Amino acid sequence: MLSPTQILDQYYLEARRDLLEIAALLDRYDAARLRDGADDxxxxxxxxxxxxxxxxxxxxxxxxxxxxxxxxxxxxx
Amino acid sequence: MQIIQPHYHAIARTTQDYERMAMSGVVAVCEPAFWAGYDRRHAETFIDYFVQISEFEPTRAAQYGIRHFCWVALNPKEAEDPGLTREVLDAMPEFLDKPTCLGVGETGLHKSTKNEIDALQAHVELAMEHNQLVLIHTPHLSDKAHGTKKVLEVLDGLDIDRNRIWIDHVEEQTVKSVLDAGYWAGMTLYPITKCSPRRAIDILEKYGTERLLVNSSADWGPSDPFTLQECIFEYRLRGHSTQEAIEVFHNNPCRFLGQNPKWDIKPIRIETDTTV
Missing domain, CATH: 1.20.5 (Single alpha-helices involved in coiled-coils or other helix-helix interfaces)
Structure with missing residues (x-):
């Protein structure tokens, strides 16, 4: 099994990527609400x-x- | 749909890439000079590499009906030896005259050291002296914002034509400063460490398509040339028309690269777009 340090070394960049995707999704959502001006x-x-x-x-x-x-x-x- | 892959390191890839790219609409690839994974020690090693990407690689691509163009430079990671940098710069004009060489690149910054900055400046000055296009690499990950700012500062001090310079690997935190300064900006799609297809489309939707390029920069590391097609698929899924996709993924590369007369692929327009 991996040590705590090994786990971060192995998976940090993937977690970074995944968090950026979530941030982008929320930005996209906010931009769409601003653009469309509709609130369903x-x-x-x-x-x-x-x-x-x-x-x-x-x-x-x-x-x-x-x-x-x-x-x-x-x-x- | 016809696609141009503006940044692709063919020598690190198998021929199967070419076959699949040809089957998916890629009509041309552009190969900037890259880092080999280790620091080369001799100018002759660079010269042989420049021969490979300017003479051999076009023949391999041609077997699949794909045009292959290249750029020459010393990589920023190898700029810590000023003597080697000068030797490579001295050898470059011969290759700038090659029929498929589009300019100087990828130069740029990695850790933004003094030697890197000096090398970047010398590369840009050489390009301007020879009326060449320039492709500039910006650093990875946590060095990106600082390195991009430093690139812009270096360019500010030079006598350049900003429309002939492409600053690559922009992301959300750097794209605005590059576009606002009048340069072309490239978004590089990587599976993990650079932009994703969805984020690239977000940037296109936020900033518009003018002076923006999208590429996969496929190399010997974790990378995938078909993230470009994935990006086109995402663009179309969001409701953008075929012609709009052509503008981004074919015509914009033609507009930038066509500033070099060796690039003879013209922007295309489909007569009637009924596929929105």
């Missing part, structure tokens, strides 16, 4: 994503449970 009131998926990101950023989250917690969150849709 259906932002459930956007809210789920925000809750997921907040959950990941929470340092109090029990170690090793982040993935299953997110899966439960996504199941709400």
């Amino acid at each position: 009131g259906n932002h459930v998926q956007r809210d789920i994503l925000r809750r997921a990101l907040t959950h990941l950023a929470d340092s109090e989250t029990p170690s090793g449970e982040r993935t299953s917690t997110l899966l439960e969150l996504f199941a709400e849709t």
Whole structure:
């Protein structure tokens, strides 16, 4: 099994890429709302994503449970 | 749809790339001089490399109906030996005269050291003396914003034609400064460490298509020339027309590269676009 340092060395850049994709998705969403000027009131998926990101950023989250917690969150849709 | 791959390191790829690119609409590739994965020690090694990309590689591409063009330069990662830099610069004019050589590149910065900056300046000055186009590499990852700013500062001090300079590997944090300064900007699609196809389309939608190029820079590292086709697919999925895609992925390279008369591929326009 990999050490903590090895895990970051191995997967940091992929995590960086994935976070940038999420940031770009949210920017794209905001730009579309600004451009179209329409609000259909259906932002459930956007809210789920925000809750997921907040959950990941929470340092109090029990170690090793982040993935299953997110899966439960996504199941709400 | 006809596609131009403006930045592609063919010598690091197998012939199967050419076959698949030909089948997916690629009509031309451009190969800037690149880093070999280790620092070359002799100017003669560069000279042989320049022969390979200016003489041999066009014949390999031609077997698949693809035009192959090249650029020559010493790579920024190899600029720490000023003597070697000067020897390579002295050898370059012979290759700038080759029928498929489009200009000086990729020069640029890696760690933005003094020697790199001196080499970048010397490359740009050589290009201007010989009326050549310039392709400038900007650094990777955490060095990108600082390195791009430094590139712009170096260029600010030189007597140049900004429309003849392409600054490559821009991302969200650098594209505006490059475009605002009047240069061409290139977005490089990499699976992990550079722009993604979706992010590239976001940038096109935000800044417009003028003076923007998209490439895959496929090389010997983690890279994939078909991220370019993936990008076109994403562009079309978002509702942009075939002609709009042609403008970005074929005509824009023609507009920039066509400033060198050796580039004889013209922008194309489909008569009636009913495929929106």
